[in-house]
Amino acid sequence: MSASSVTADSAGATGTDRGGKHKGPKSSIWARFDHVVVPYILVSPFFILFIAFGIFPIVYSALVSFQTYRAEQPVYPSGNSVNLYTERWVGLENYQRVLTNWDFTQALLNTLGLFIVSAIPQLFFALVLASLLNRRLRAQSLFRIGILIPYITPIVASTLVFTTFFSEQYGQANWVLGLFGVEHTSGVGAAAQEYPGIDWRAERWSAWLALVIMINWKWTGYNALLYLAAMQSIPKDVYEAAALDGAGAWRQLWSITVPMIRPMVIFTVVLSTIGSLQLFAEPVLFDEDPSSGEGGGLRHLWRTVAQLIWYTGWGDPNDFGLAGAMSWLLFVVVVALAAFNAFISNKIGGRK
Amino acid sequence: MTATAEKAPQAQPEPPKKQKAALLGRSPQDTPAGWFNYLLLSIVLFLGAWPIYWAGIMSTWKDDKIYQAGAPQVTPGPFFKFNWDIMTVNIREPGYPPYDNVRFVQSFVNSLIVVAVVVAATLFFCSLAGFAFAKLRFRGRDPLFYFVVLTLTIPAQLGIVGAYQIMDTLGWVDTLLAVTVPALVSAFGVFYMRQFIEDAIPDEIIESARVDGASTFRVFWEIVVPTVRPALGVLGLITAVNAWNEYQWALIAVGGSDAQTIGPALHNLRVGNTPKNSIVLTGSFLASLPLIVLLAVAGRQIVRGIMEGAVKA
Structure with a gap:
């Protein structure tokens, strides 16, 4: 004009x-x-x-x-x-109660533990998936849109489906394990019977594994899209130079692509830290018996901080003071983790 | 005209400088995918779609098919109407718990209302703020914008106890206000619109409108809004997805009430200590449908929004 x-x-x-x-x-x-x-x-x-x-x-x-x-x-x-x-x-009494009680410490350890065991494979698989997408593809849009299905599915809906997958007696996860001959015994005395697979909720490692599968099912595709976006902004001649040195696709990914998208990797680490500290839907709905109250299964093997705050404030204890103290202690952890993140990022960034 | 000319050099990837090296060292984007690549991607797609597909299948069967020994059921059966009628309390059957507190249809409609209001408000407020941060000069602009970005990193979890108390004081608990008002703007939206407007509209266009005497609001309506329409679409879709999927806060603020949204409704489908999972999965599948349809219709825009929002960060 x-x-x-x-x-x-x-x-x-x-x-x-x-x-x-x-x-x-x-x-x-x-x-x-x-x-x-x-x-x-x-x-x-x-x-x-x-x-x-x-x-x-x-x-x-x-x-x-x-x-x-x-x-x-x-x-x-x-x-x-x-x-x-x-x-x-009451001054600091609530804080004292929270800190001297095993419940909060356990929930915090569960939360941090689940974060570590889910984030690392999640970001790894997302990188691999992004590099699979970062090719000249037919039906490119179909694949990019398709990997977002888990992300757009309501978290309650997908978690409830997975809860039945990990059902003790005839869940689909156990059907798959059964194909490989894994079996467990359920029931007591004369009622005891062999079932395929394992009792997912009986041990910490298996319950956590199930939760990690749910979390990563939901977020891997999303993170892959973020990585893909970063990968596509890498100048092409970087690869030309590298291939002359004889780098294969796998080495290309780890020694060129990943270092080039480091800011995005840091960004996704921050995102998944924030997300993990709020982990709520999966651990709440993983209980097959919704009326079991305190949550996290036997011995609260997988109860997270968010879940504990919810239970303390709105469940049987109905104690907002205690729940508020837990929120603030979580805040301290968040700040500490953010500072740690910034420190690590600076260090990695600075060394370049 | 000017806008596209300005954008073009940034958007276009650099042409390869060394043509002779192209055969040896093609960038991954230029390398055609092999069959193994397609195979892996197809497996990922299958794993991503399977849970919702299977929930759809299970909405047409009774519980025995969910827990059958052997391979999972993959074809639909005749019981969808039956499950629907039980879920919505049109009929009662022995062996099924009461679902009077679920109010599935009402919760579904409530969620539609919340999504509509939240999306409209988010688009309006975020594009206004994004425009101000991108193109206007005012004291404290940069610190305020850093503050917006900083709030992206604060987990909502932290204030949940206080937020509930405030809602309680306001009398908003168990009303749609509790799940609508706090979501009317989003830090992500402000951030996203600011980045988009900064790139898409050259200062000169705004400047010349100013010279012609246009007020800030006129500049917004006549120059900014028409230009950012694609970004509004993208932000609207992402906002809709997030609003529809709200769970924890909705459970606390409106769970079990007449103002219940779809997240807590699904939560409350699990009645008793051995829930009927055919009913639970029927609800889960139906609650996922609107977003699956949205993804099918507007998937490209959603993908673009996520990828653009990320690169600009």
Whole structure:
């Protein structure tokens, strides 16, 4: 349009803030308002909502964590029962209770453990999958869209399907294991019977393995797309130089592609750290018996922090003070992990 | 015109400089995929699609097919209507727990409402803010934008206790407001729109509109909105997927109520200590359908959104 002719003009006049001056004196107050105030109006919805529903809740959780905040239901002599919140400042008592109790420590170890055993294979497989996609492919779109099916499937839906896959007696996972001759005994005494596969929920390693499969089923394709995006922005002549030295496809991936997309790898590590610390749906729904209460199966083998906070606040204990203290301790861990991440990234980045 | 001319040099990959080396050292993108490549990708595709396909099959059978010994059932059966009727409490059958608290249809509709409102608001607010951060000058712009990016790394988990208390005080627990209002804007949306607008609209166009006397809002409506329409589509799709799949917060804030959304509805399909999984899977399959359809229709845009959003980060 006419834009090009004016372009030269205004480029000479340097800078956006000069714009107002062209309008003449009659609109100068409006022009000032438009330049000085309107930008803040445009960005304000985000900040208002984030302060109200992002920051304030975190601060408020801190206040709650210094109180006993138990919902109690006293029954009066008349037989009426009334919901009553008793709030009382108790200082650090909640923190003391959380830290001296094995439940939180165990949940934290479960969360961190599940993060490590799921993130490493997940990012590895995502890299491999991305390099499979990073070829001249027929039906390219079909493959790229197809690997997103797990990502768009509602997490509750897919987890409930996997919960039946890992069912003890005739789940599909056990059918596959049965093909390889793996069997286990279920039932006591005369009722004992041989079934294919294993009892997934009986041991920590098998329960964790099942959860890792669910988590990685969901996120590998998504991460692969992120890697693919980064891989496609690598200049092509890098590979030309490398191939002259005789690098094969596998070596090409690890010694050229991966170092070139290191920022993206760091980005996905951060993403999966954040995601893992909030791991909730999979461990909650992995219980075959939803009424089993405290969660995480026998001995809470796979109960995560998010699940414990949920149970403490909204489950039987109904103790928001304790749940708030747990949230804040989790926050400390998040900050520590973020600092550690930044430190490692700097170190890796700096060495280059 | 100017916009495309500006963008072209960035978007276009550099042409290979050494043509003679191309045969030896083709970049992976230029290397045709071998059959093994296709085989592996097909296996991945199958594994990704199988759970939902199988849930669809199971929505047409009773529980005995879920737990049959031997190979899984792969063809549909006659019981879809039966499962649907039990799930939605049109009929009651001995051996099935009551599903009165699930209100599947209502939860489904609630989720549709939440998604519509959240997507509309997110597109509007995020493109406004993204425009301001990309093209306007104001004091504190850069620190404020870094703050937006920083909030991307704060897990929602941290404030969940406080958020519930606040909702309780406001009287929003068990209403759609509790799951709608906090989601009206997103840090990712602001970030994504800012990156897109920065690249897509040259400063000169905005500048010249300014010179002609256009206000900030007019610049937004007449220049920014038409240009960023593809990005709005992408952001809308990703926002819709996230809003539809909300689980933990929805479970706490509206679970079991009239304002229940689809996530907690599925959670509550597991009644008693030995849930009827044919019913659970019927619900799971139906809850996945809208997004499967969305992926089939708009898959390219979703893929593009994820890939673009990532590279610009």
